[in-house]
Structure formats: structure tokens, C-alpha cells
Amino acid sequence: MPELPDVEKFKRYLDATSLGRRIAEVAVTDRRLLDGISPRRLADRLEGRWFAETRRHGKWLLVRLEPEDRDDWLALHFGMTGTLFHEKDAGEPPEYTRVLVRFTGGRRLAVVSMRMLGRVDLARSPERFVRRRDLGPDALRADWPTFRERLGGRRGMVKTTLMNQSVLAGIGNISADEIAFHARLHPRARLDHVSGERFRRLFDATQESLAVLVRCIAGGEAMPDDFLSPHRAEGEPCPRCGRAVRRIVLNQRGTYYCPACQRV
DNA sequence: AGTACCACCTGACGGC
């Protein structure tokens, strides 16, 4: 599930449950989630310290560790099936727990990932991490000049470019479809054919769609009636015009759009 | 720079 809005939800969850608790032990139950670091090193860096604050960059959740040392940030990526569980430290951990952080005081945070497509990493700073991973600016914090600078002059397809994490970070399969829908652009539309008012509309749709998705997914509000996400199935009525939603495959991903509303 | 395809993983679901 995790795209930008879902990761924002995990950020708020971690903030509400796990800040300021001293880490007693880190148990890695499946090291395949660890990206180039050993279970030993992860435990060494975390044990005895505590989570002090979080930041989200795209689909990455960065967690700052105190007291200050060398690797001051834990980086979490949730892949397609990752999630977090904070709970009382008793009994079996949740199914598919890959990393278990035990706090003093009898609580624990489980990093759960069924398909193991997520990642756990360490970083010196968010800035260095973003550079090392070649991530573009966070999609929700990109203003109009930034958006123009990142996407202007590109010739790829709208959806492909929106999902390119080095152009903008955070947009996934669902949000890309939602953005294209609100911008009234065919997901395959070539960016260099989207100019002037339509390019500005793509920026507005990006900001507005992501902001609303965050309010719904992370904030618990109801999805507005004019959103495409609840209608991701072939033949579903388009929430704007009622015509049948169509499914195509783009970048090997299921892509839904309204053939009547969205133009190339 | 851009696209297509494969690989990495596990599970759910429908057809036969």
C-alpha cells in the first residue's frame, strides 16, 4: 500500500507511539530487508538510543536518533506491503515482522513486510540520504518553480514521469492515476505535448490530489466523491462523467483512467 | 532521456 500518503500515516503513527523511548534491543528476524547493513550494525547503532523526530521524504520515513553519533538517522521504506505496529512487548510479534525494536518499559515497534520489498537503512543526514538515493524533491513540498524545473523539458509519458522518484519523490501507482485524472490528462500523454495552461493544471492536480490523499489516508477523512481511487476497476463509472473506466498496462502496472475525460 | 522487460518476494483469486 505505501505511497506518499501512507508513509505520512506511518510517520504520524511513529510520532504518536515511539518517540523518546529508549531502545533496549533490536532483533532482525529476516535480514533481506536490510540494505547493505548487517543486523549487528543496525543493533549497534540503535541500542541505547531513542527516536527523537521523524521526517518523510517521498516514500521514505527518516527517523532521527539521539544522542548524536555518526549514523543519526534510521531510514525505512515500506515497499508494497510494509507497515508498522507498536504494541506491548509480549507474545508472538505480528506475522511477517522483519525487524523488531524493543523499548525499555515493555513496548515494541515491529517493522512488518510481507513481500519484503521494503528497505531498512542508516544515514548520516536526510540530505546525504536523498543525494545517495538520487531522490527528487518531495512531491508534496515541490512548489510551482520546482515542479516546472523538474518536469519541464521532459518528453516521457505523464504517468511514467510522475512516478520517477528522481524527478519527484513520493508518487506511486495510485496517486499517479489520481493526478492524471484530476489534470484530465491521459496517463500516456507525452509531457512535451502538455504545455501552458495544461502543464499548470498538472501541477495543481499534483498538489491538490496529494494533499487530499494525505487528509484521507493519513488523516482519516472520507474520500471525496470525485476521486478515482475508489473506482479502480474496469467498467466502473467515472466519478466525473459516468463513462466506463478503462484499464491499461503502463510500466507493467495496472493503470486506470477515463477515456472520455482524459485526453492525450 | 526514455521504454520494455526481468528480477526480487509472498499471497489471493479465478479458471480448469
Added chain:
DNA sequence: TGCCGTCAGGTGGTAC
């Protein structure tokens, strides 16, 4: 019931 293909909100590598 078992087997098989397809699909699922992830990224990274390859070849062209």
C-alpha cells in the same frame, strides 16, 4: 483438491 496464470499502492538492473 491441485495446478496455473494473473494481479497486487515497491525498486533496481539490463538492453536497446
